[in-house]
Amino acid sequence: MRRLSSAKAKFLRTEHTPQMEFRIAETFQKSLENLTNQEQKIVKAKAFDIQLNISGNSNQFHRLDRAKDNNFWSVRVNSDIRIIAHKSGKSVMLTYVDHHDDAYKWAANRVIRKHPKTGAAQIIEVKESSKDTNIWGTSSATLAPDKLFAELDEEQLAAIGVPEEFVFHVQTCDESMFFELTEKLPAEASEKLIEYAAGGISEDDLVLPTPTSQDIELEDELGLNHPDARRRFALVSDEAGLHAALDFPWHKWTVFLHPEQKKFTELSYNGSARVSGSAGTGKTIVALHRAAYLHKQDPTKKILLCTFTKTLAAALQQKLEILLAKDPLALDKIDVFHLEGLASAHLKRNGQNPNIVSKTQLVNFLQRSAQSAEVTNYENGFLLSEWDNVIDDWGIETLQEYTDLSRLGRKSKLGINQRKDLWLIFEETKLLLKKRKLTTWSRIFRELNLAHDKVAQYDHVIVDEAQDISSAELSFLARHYGKKSNGLFFAGDIGQRIFRAPFSWSSLGVDVRGKSNILKVNYRTSQQIRAQADLLLPKKIKDGDNQAEDRSGTISIFRGELPRIILNDDEVSEAQIVSDWIEKQISEGIAPTEIGVFVRTEHQYKRALNAIKKSGNTGVVLNYKLDGDDSSINYGTMHLAKGLEFRSVAVIACDQDALPLHERMRLFTEKADIEEIERTERQLLYVACTRARESLLVTGVGAGSKYLYDLA
Numbered sequence: 001m002r003r004l005s006s007a008k009a010k011f012l013r014t015e016h017t018p019q020m021e022f023r024i025a026e027t028f029q030k031s032l033e034n035l036t037n038q039e040q041k042i043v044k045a046k047a048f049d050i051q052l053n054i055s056g057n058s059n060q061f062h063r064l065d066r067a068k069d070n071n072f073w074s075v076r077v078n079s080d081i082r083i084i085a086h087k088s089g090k091s092v093m094l095t096y097v098d099h100h101d102d103a104y105k106w107a108a109n110r111v112i113r114k115h116p117k118t119g120a121a122q123i124i125e126v127k128e129s130s131k132d133t134n135i136w137g138t139s140s141a142t143l144a145p146d147k148l149f150a151e152l153d154e155e156q157l158a159a160i161g162v163p164e165e166f167v168f169h170v171q172t173c174d175e176s177m178f179f180e181l182t183e184k185l186p187a188e189a190s191e192k193l194i195e196y197a198a199g200g201i202s203e204d205d206l207v208l209p210t211p212t213s214q215d216i217e218l219e220d221e222l223g224l225n226h227p228d229a230r231r232r233f234a235l236v237s238d239e240a241g242l243h244a245a246l247d248f249p250w251h252k253w254t255v256f257l258h259p260e261q262k263k264f265t266e267l268s269y270n271g272s273a274r275v276s277g278s279a280g281t282g283k284t285i286v287a288l289h290r291a292a293y294l295h296k297q298d299p300t301k302k303i304l305l306c307t308f309t310k311t312l313a314a315a316l317q318q319k320l321e322i323l324l325a326k327d328p329l330a331l332d333k334i335d336v337f338h339l340e341g342l343a344s345a346h347l348k349r350n351g352q353n354p355n356i357v358s359k360t361q362l363v364n365f366l367q368r369s370a371q372s373a374e375v376t377n378y379e380n381g382f383l384l385s386e387w388d389n390v391i392d393d394w395g396i397e398t399l400q401e402y403t404d405l406s407r408l409g410r411k412s413k414l415g416i417n418q419r420k421d422l423w424l425i426f427e428e429t430k431l432l433l434k435k436r437k438l439t440t441w442s443r444i445f446r447e448l449n450l451a452h453d454k455v456a457q458y459d460h461v462i463v464d465e466a467q468d469i470s471s472a473e474l475s476f477l478a479r480h481y482g483k484k485s486n487g488l489f490f491a492g493d494i495g496q497r498i499f500r501a502p503f504s505w506s507s508l509g510v511d512v513r514g515k516s517n518i519l520k521v522n523y524r525t526s527q528q529i530r531a532q533a534d535l536l537l538p539k540k541i542k543d544g545d546n547q548a549e550d551r552s553g554t555i556s557i558f559r560g561e562l563p564r565i566i567l568n569d570d571e572v573s574e575a576q577i578v579s580d581w582i583e584k585q586i587s588e589g590i591a592p593t594e595i596g597v598f599v600r601t602e603h604q605y606k607r608a609l610n611a612i613k614k615s616g617n618t619g620v621v622l623n624y625k626l627d628g629d630d631s632s633i634n635y636g637t638m639h640l641a642k643g644l645e646f647r648s649v650a651v652i653a654c655d656q657d658a659l660p661l662h663e664r665m666r667l668f669t670e671k672a673d674i675e676e677i678e679r680t681e682r683q684l685l686y687v688a689c690t691r692a693r694e695s696l697l698v699t700g701v702g703a704g705s706k707y708l709y710d711l712a
Ligand SMILES: Nc1ncnc2c1ncn2[C@@H]1O[C@H](COP(=O)(O)OP(=O)(O)OP(=O)(O)O)[C@@H](O)[C@H]1O
Pocket: 252, 253, 256, 257, 258, 261, 277, 278, 279, 280, 281, 282, 283, 284, 285, 286, 493, 496, 522, 523, 524, 642, 643, 644, 645, 690
């Protein structure tokens, strides 16, 4: 009879525990990324093998005798590569993968343990370090004249999840070591410290949150189910989940959600709810996960994930395909549309093909109507804006309705006589539209009735970039889906409203009060870029229902270079600056497709293209399919940038008359209207700047846009 080593025997004794749990640690994904494609392939195959045979693969595991944590085991992938797995209780977790010696080295000095205060599992690197030796080899005491966290005692640091080994280093950390330190700490502790250092929280906030009844219910031996741990150690319950984790290891969002993101993903409510947060805080990620989550809860339900432009819908579809790569049935049950696309598809099914009036036609009609009504003291732009935001969007059909209207989104107070004059123009325009059998999207949404269209009967509707929804679109959604359980879910940032005037959602029966919350961790943008872009907007912004959203206290989880804001004498020198910047990005290994160049209007495209060409590259205008070629730099208007992201972004041609756009400003005389335009122009610059992950350049010519002075 062959005797088993005691280690293997112990493994076998525990392996038949019912309902073994399989997990992937974030560190595993990260290490997988560092392997070659070929190596990744065989590691993935082995990972699937482990998952499939979770209760019967003991002979693949070899305990690491010299590791500090005796729950670490190695799994042979080939003669060179080893997976490091952690096994405790009923959980098997892949934690690391590398070439043999490096994998063993990684495991030798690490332990996974439950934080004594917070109860969350953490991976800790345990060095043979005494208190006066810095974890990175230098003496922190001598490096830290301005200690950032000297005021915080051990108790407070423990309450936010700082592991015991790091307490001294946190207490002696200064600004120069700050990010190096926070990168080594568990995310929950880093985030609280970043927030504290940025002045966002006081010492009083650094207390242990009271566990909820659900936390207590989920409590486990190692703390792997703790909400803070789940963002590092993802439970993978099926093959599709493992595919999502392994096929796109750099897309961490597919498996690791912030506890707040998870909360919103799984929120249950009647009617409507909303998740907010400044740019890059993962609202779209919540929208995607929520769609997948609702499908999993009940695969018979139909789900609509929608937004406003084709470009954004294409971006959502791409991400959904990543999240559900191996779950075609789920993909089938989740439709992604931009709202006009949804309406078009419905009309087509009914054999209708509406003739939508173009902007040029509309301006022409308004102009002609003004002449025939002999009311010529209003600019075309003003008429168009009044038409779009008031008459058409709110479906105003009579002078009475117009005079009764409480100017919802519009801030200016048009007197009765002015409205009477203007009504002559709009009434005539309506007639012209009717005569030519033309219509508008707002009219379509107001009249759209999907009651008998089975294809469009959705159980759950999720709307991304909801800050730019029109009243006609919102009332359409509310009519059809607003009363259902988990009917409408909105993700958006009112600080990024760039297309529409604000209006009261509650007046249309959409009440998200008490069912909305704000995400505060920015995953996209470096601390430096985010902090600077935030200077453009007030800390609190009110929505159309007068509800204030507090944007302060948002933190970024990584650092980068400071954004550069440069004013130039002329366009030639601007092109040189931008071209040099592009060359620098490329020399640092950033691919052309990871660079975006944005301008205020299409008229400025030439400036973008000149700079791109000067750097020796080719440029391509961003298109809605997001299928630019593999070697060109994307450029486009700031509006087109919405919802997208690039490693490096240049926002150029920010001249005095471009931001705020002079052509737009001169249409209005009322202070309130001008303020509203100023707000959206500012927000537009904020949107463009926050597309940048690592590097941001903002340029203008001459005196430059006044907003650049706030940004600097
Ligand atoms: N939990 C997460 N883990 C890792 N990365 C994340 C996570 N959540 C979001 N991200 C990443 O952060 C970036 C921003 O996410 P997302 O686009 O969802 O933000 P947003 O709030 O919708 O931004 P915007 O308002 O600018 O459209 C994306 O690159 C996304 O992959």
